[in-house]
Amino acid sequence: MSIDTPLVAAWSARQKADFAHVPMTFEHRLAQTGLFDDDRLAQVLDRYPADLFDINLFDFDADGQMRMQTGVRGRLPGAEVLEGVKQGRVWVQLRGVETHYEELGEAIRATFADISAQAPGFRPVQLTGQLIMSAPQAKVPFHADAPGVCLFHIRGRKRIWIYPSDETHMPQQGMEDIMLKQTTEDLPYRREWDANAQVFDLDPGMAVTWPLHAPHRIENLGVFNVSLSVDYQTWDTRITNGAHYASGLLRRWKLPVANMRRTPRAARAGLWAAHLAMKRMNLVEDRISTIERSFELDGGKR
Numbered sequence: 159m160s161i162d163t164p165l166v167a168a169w170s171a172r173q174k175a176d177f178a179h180v181p182m183t184f185e186h187r188l189a190q191t192g193l194f195d196d197d198r199l200a201q202v203l204d205r206y207p208a209d210l211f212d213i214n215l216f217d218f219d220a221d222g223q224m225r226m227q228t229g230v231r232g233r234l235p236g237a238e239v240l241e242g243v244k245q246g247r248v249w250v251q252l253r254g255v256e257t258h259y260e261e262l263g264e265a266i267r268a269t270f271a272d273i274s275a276q277a278p279g280f281r282p283v284q285l286t287g288q289l290i291m292s293a294p295q296a297k298v299p300f301h302a303d304a305p306g307v308c309l310f311h312i313r314g315r316k317r318i319w320i321y322p323s324d325e326t327h328m329p330q331q332g333m334e335d336i337m338l339k340q341t342t343e344d345l346p347y348r349r350e351w352d353a354n355a356q357v358f359d360l361d362p363g364m365a366v367t368w369p370l371h372a373p374h375r376i377e378n379l380g381v382f383n384v385s386l387s388v389d390y391q392t393w394d395t396r397i398t399n400g401a402h403y404a405s406g407l408l409r410r411w412k413l414p415v416a417n418m419r420r421t422p423r424a425a426r427a428g429l430w431a432a433h434l435a436m437k438r439m440n441l442v443e444d445r446i447s448t449i450e451r452s453f454e455l456d457g458g459k460r
């Protein structure tokens with residue numbers, strides 16, 4: 159495939175200064191690659207490796223609290239999976255598209271080359287893409303991601319609330335538990351925090367990004383949505399996340415834990431180095447990989 163570059167429009171001085179520091183949006187041209195059209199999506203769904211294919215069904219109560227069911231794809235052909243998404247409250251995610259949807263992988267790398275050319279000092283060392291197809295009524299509950307994230311919106315409309323990554327909205331211990339895989343990325347959420355959020359309505363061709371670990375939630379605005387979420391790691395995000403991992407273990411051992419928001423990079427790097435050794439020792443049990451998959455898209459409950 160020849161990619162018609164640039165895939166990211168030129169940034170203003172403000173956008174350059176804001177990137178990774180405050181929530182910000184920018185324009186992209188990924189939809190024009192044709193990689194997200196129905197027939198292409200159906201083909202990709204048909205052949206996608208089952209272990210990288212997530213299907214989630216979300217229910218929310220009146221307080222916005224979420225109950226999630228995780229399912230498997232079943233034996234439906236890709237075109238019917240796509241149809242199911244368009245009709246339901248279902249949310250399908252293909253992980254590892256940077257590798258398993260090769261042309262999209264190329265487009266992701268070209269996009270980030272454009273971003274790196276504009277964002278001062280931004281040098282991602284790892285890019286991981288999730289292609290997300292979600293139903294008109296789908297919502298993604300309040301959560302925070304361990305890596306940095308750029309969300310490229312491709313089809314449909316959605317609204318994102320991005321909250322401050324302070325101790326109220328994103329307690330440090332919550333991030334430690336995420337790093338130690340003691341919990342999924344979902345966090346306690348209170349409706350009144352919406353007043354503290356920055357809110358963006360995303361149209362096709364818009365991308366949004368936020369500071370590392372800023373919690374967020376998303377609601378589709380009544381139409382079928384296609385988005386590409388790209389996780390990035392830089393040396394800074396790796397060091398910060400490794401430091402959270404080490405702090406999480408120190409906390410479990412009832413040892414003093416530093417406030418990571420006020421810990422200088424050199425000290426974080428020390429914790430990061432410690433976490434490499436701790437990780438090799440396998441000190442905590444991964445509680446995430448055992449979450450049960452409770453339904454199949456083409457059948458009843460399992």
Ligand SMILES: [Fe+2]
Binds near residue numbers: 301302303307374
């Ligand atoms: Fe997220």
